[in-house]
Amino acid sequence: MMRSKLMNLVPRAVATTSRQMSTATKLTTVQVDDKTGIATLTMNRPPVNGLNLELLRDIHQSIEEIEGNKSRGLILTSSNPTIFSAGLDIFEMYKPDKERIRAFWTALQDVWLALYGSSVPTAAAINGHSPAGGCLLATSCEYRVMLPKYTIGLNETKLGIVAPKWFMSTFESVLPRRLAERALNQGRMFTTEEALAVGLVDEVANSKEEAIAKCAQFIGTFAKVNPLARALTKQQLRAEELKQLEDERVQDLEKFIFFVNQPAVQKGLGIYLESLKKKATK
Ligand SMILES: CCCCCCC/C=C/C(=O)SCCNC(=O)CCNC(=O)[C@H](O)C(C)(C)COP(=O)(O)OP(=O)(O)OC[C@H]1O[C@@H](n2cnc3c(N)ncnc32)[C@H](O)[C@@H]1OP(=O)(O)O
Numbered sequence: 001m002m003r004s005k006l007m008n009l010v011p012r013a014v015a016t017t018s019r020q021m022s023t024a025t026k027l028t029t030v031q032v033d034d035k036t037g038i039a040t041l042t043m044n045r046p047p048v049n050g051l052n053l054e055l056l057r058d059i060h061q062s063i064e065e066i067e068g069n070k071s072r073g074l075i076l077t078s079s080n081p082t083i084f085s086a087g088l089d090i091f092e093m094y095k096p097d098k099e100r101i102r103a104f105w106t107a108l109q110d111v112w113l114a115l116y117g118s119s120v121p122t123a124a125a126i127n128g129h130s131p132a133g134g135c136l137l138a139t140s141c142e143y144r145v146m147l148p149k150y151t152i153g154l155n156e157t158k159l160g161i162v163a164p165k166w167f168m169s170t171f172e173s174v175l176p177r178r179l180a181e182r183a184l185n186q187g188r189m190f191t192t193e194e195a196l197a198v199g200l201v202d203e204v205a206n207s208k209e210e211a212i213a214k215c216a217q218f219i220g221t222f223a224k225v226n227p228l229a230r231a232l233t234k235q236q237l238r239a240e241e242l243k244q245l246e247d248e249r250v251q252d253l254e255k256f257i258f259f260v261n262q263p264a265v266q267k268g269l270g271i272y273l274e275s276l277k278k279k280a281t282k
Contacts, residue, residue, distance in 0.1 A: 027043065027044055027054055028055070028059055029041075029044060029079075030042075032069070032071060037070075038072050039069070039074050040075045040212060041059070041077070042077050042078065043079065049080055049084065049086060049134070050085070050088070050089030053100060053103055053107055055089075060107060063114040064114065072120065072222075076138070082150070084124070085134030088133040090269055105257070106253060113246065115137065117242045122140070122142050123141050123142060123145065124141040124215070125214075126138050126144055126201065127211055128150050130152040131151065131154075132159075134152070139173070142234070145204070145205050145218075147204070147206070148204060149192060151190060152189065152190055152201065153183060153195075154168075154171055155188070156187060157186070159268060161259070173238075
């Protein structure tokens with residue numbers, strides 16, 4: 001996988017317009033700025049960009065497309081004005097269908113492996129709330145720019161569930177160990193201002209456009225760096241976490257299937273879904 005991605009790292013010509021690379025997928029769009037060569041991958045699954053099987057598959061396909069089209073970088077964002085992603089779609093895990101739940105978790109693994117291991121520079125323009133799986137996507141990128149007054153974090157313990165090891169190690173690759181451990185145990189959601197103070201995000205922007213511009217600026221810092229050397233350096237630094245999941249994909253899936261089917265977990269997810277609905281009717 002690594003070799004084929006690295007083969008894409010050859011110089012390309014630049015034009016002056018922006019073009020839509022992909023409309024084949026319905027829940028994501030990929031727009032390439034032909035001037036910078038940077039691709040913006042936008043998640044578009046109303047109402048909250050809940051990561052269901054289809055959205056995960058579309059995100060994966062879009063990342064592969066960006067890798068294959070020799071973009072200079074990838075910016076991940078959302079079409080929703082207040083939500084980056086509400087994380088995993090809880091309906092996928094609540095009273096799950098036997099076959100679909102396996103495909104769902106496999107698609108999540110695929111997305112993480114592709115995004116965390118991406119050979120191109122990656123940045124997240126976090127233009128809204130970003131709990132749990134949303135935080136995983138953002139922290140899998142190399143740089144994060146967030147809009148004010150939103151929240152980000154891994155809140156799994158608050159739902160009575162446990163984030164898998166690779167969620168935790170991604171979080172830990174951004175935050176100091178002690179802080180990450182405490183936040184994970186607490187299921188803490190950080191406000192934008194708190195996230196900036198601890199380094200969970202790198203910058204704050206006042207609009208989505210500004211966030212995207214700041215992400216592009218970050219990606220631009222690699223303009224004079226050899227792309228192959230950059231990609232190999234990144235992938236070596238991330239190799240241990242990537243290899244761990246690649247080696248343990250099946251066990252990770254089986255662990256998830258076992259856990260998700262526990263009556264106590266199902267009960268907890270049901271209660272959480274009810275609380276979300278009640279909140280909506282208040
Ligand atoms: C069992 C084994 C587990 C192994 C570990 C798995 C690791 C898990 C990772 C996860 O990502 S779990 C999901 C965690 N996500 C959350 O806790 C987010 C919950 N949602 C919110 O906090 C809020 O919805 C929001 C994102 C802050 C947005 O708030 P807002 O006020 O703008 O919208 P709402 O009215 O709350 O929501 C609109 C609509 O969407 C539904 N919804 C929200 N989040 C989810 C979700 N994650 N999955 C499914 N559905 C979701 C919500 O119920 C509303 O529905 P309706 O009432 O309109 O039908």
